[in-house]
Amino acid sequence: MDISVIVPLFNEDESLAELYAWIKRVMQENKFTYEVIFVDDGSTDRSWQVIEELQKENAEVKGIKFRRNYGKSPALYCGFEKAKGDVVITMDADLQDSPDEIPELRRMIVEDGYDLVSGWKMNRSQGDPLSKTIPTKLFNATARAVSGVKNLHDFNCGLKAYRRDVVKNIEVYGEMHRYIPYLAKNAGFSKIGEKKVHHQARKHGKSKFMGWNRFVNGYLDLLSLWFLDSFGLKPMHVFGFIGTLMFMIGFIAAAVVGGNKLYCLAAGVPARLVTDSPYFYLALTMMILGTQLFVAGFLGELISRNSQERNNYKIEKEL
Numbered sequence: 001m002d003i004s005v006i007v008p009l010f011n012e013d014e015s016l017a018e019l020y021a022w023i024k025r026v027m028q029e030n031k032f033t034y035e036v037i038f039v040d041d042g043s044t045d046r047s048w049q050v051i052e053e054l055q056k057e058n059a060e061v062k063g064i065k066f067r068r069n070y071g072k073s074p075a076l077y078c079g080f081e082k083a084k085g086d087v088v089i090t091m092d093a094d095l096q097d098s099p100d101e102i103p104e105l106r107r108m109i110v111e112d113g114y115d116l117v118s119g120w121k122m123n124r125s126q127g128d129p130l131s132k133t134i135p136t137k138l139f140n141a142t143a144r145a146v147s148g149v150k151n152l153h154d155f156n157c158g159l160k161a162y163r164r165d166v167v168k169n170i171e172v173y174g175e176m177h178r179y180i181p182y183l184a185k186n187a188g189f190s191k192i193g194e195k196k197v198h199h200q201a202r203k204h205g206k207s208k209f210m211g212w213n214r215f216v217n218g219y220l221d222l223l224s225l226w227f228l229d230s231f232g233l234k235p236m237h238v239f240g241f242i243g244t245l246m247f248m249i250g251f252i253a254a255a256v257v258g259g260n261k262l263y264c265l266a267a268g269v270p271a272r273l274v275t276d277s278p279y280f281y282l283a284l285t286m287m288i289l290g291t292q293l294f295v296a297g298f299l300g301e302l303i304s305r306n307s308q309e310r311n312n313y314k315i316e317k318e319l
C-alpha cells in the first residue's frame with residue numbers, strides 16, 4: 001500500500017464527507033493505493049455515524065473510535081499503530097489542510113529521501129487572529145532552538161508526511177503532537193524537511209485548541225522533552241555532577257569558616273561567632289542542596305534502571 005492518511009478528529013461531522021471525497025479524488029487521479037484512518041477522539045456529534053456510512057461504501061476507510069476525548073496526540077498514536085502504508089500522512093479533519101498536497105509530500109519522502117516532511121502553513125493571516133499568530137511565532141522559535149531541528153518554520157502544522165519506519169519508532173503522548181519532528185530526531189531520523197502548504201480558514205465549527213494555556217502546556221512539554229533527550233538515560237551524570245560540585249563548594253566554605261575559627265582560638269585573637277560569617281550560610285545551603293541533587297540523580301538512575309524503556313534502542317538494520 002502506498003499511502004495511509006491518518007485523520008484525528010473531534011466533533012467534525014460537517015467536514016468529514018467532503019474531506020474524504022477530496023482525498024479519494026486526489027488518490028484516484030494519482031493511482032495510489034491507500035487507506036484513510038479516521039480516529040474519532042470521543043466526538044459527541046454525528047462524526048462516528050458519518051465514518052460508518054463512508055466505510056460502507058469505501059473499503060479504504062478505516063475507523064477507530066475512542067470512548068472519550070483523549071486528545072490529538074493519543075489519536076495520532078493509535079492511527080500510527082494501525083497504519084500500513086509506505087508513506088503515512090497526517091491531516092486535520094477541519095478542511096484547513098489540503099489533500100492536493102499529498103502527491104508532492106509523498107514524492108519528497110519516496111524520491112528525495114526525507115524521513116519526515118512537515119507542512120508550513122502559508123496564507124494563514126486571513127484565518128487566524130493576531131493573538132494566535134504572534135505566540136505561534138514565539139513558540140516555533142523556541143521549539144527550533146531547543147529541539148535543534150533548525151529548518152522548520154511551523155512545528156504545529158497538522159499536515160505532515162512520514163516514512164513508515166518513523167511512525168512505528170516514535171511514541172506520541174500527552175500533547176506531544178506539536179513536537180513530532182523533535183521526537184523523530186531523537187529516534188534517529190535526521191532528514192527532516194519542509195514544504196509550504198495552502199491553509200484555509202476553518203469552514204465549520206471552532207478550533208479545539210483555544211486560549212493561552214495551549215502555549216503554557218506547549219512550553220512545559222518542550223521542557224520535558226528536552227530533559228528526557230538530554231539526560232533521561234543518564235540522570236546521575238547531570239544531577240550527580242552538579243550535586244558534587246555544590247557539595248564541594250559548601251565543604252570548602254565550611255573548611256574556611258572552621259579553619260578561621262581554630263586559627264583565631266590558637267592564636268588567642270578574639271574570634272567572631274561562626275554564624276556571623278557569610279561562608280557559614282554558603283556552606284550550609286550548598287551542602288544540603290548538593291546532597292539533595294545527588295540523591296535526585298541517584299533516584300533517577302534507580303527509576304530508569306527499572307523502566308521498560310531502558311534498553312529500547314532503535315535498530316535500523318541487522319545482518
Ligand code: UDP
Nearest residue numbers: 008009010041071072092093094207208209
Ligand atoms: N482534535 C482531536 N482531539 C482533540 C482536539 C482536536 O482529534 O482533543 C483534532 C481536530 O478535530 C482537528 C485537529 O485535531 O482535526 C486539529 O484541531 P483544530 O483544527 O481545532 O486545531 P487548530 O487548527 O486550531 O490548531
Ligand code: MG
Nearest residue numbers: 092094096202
Ligand atoms: Mg484546524
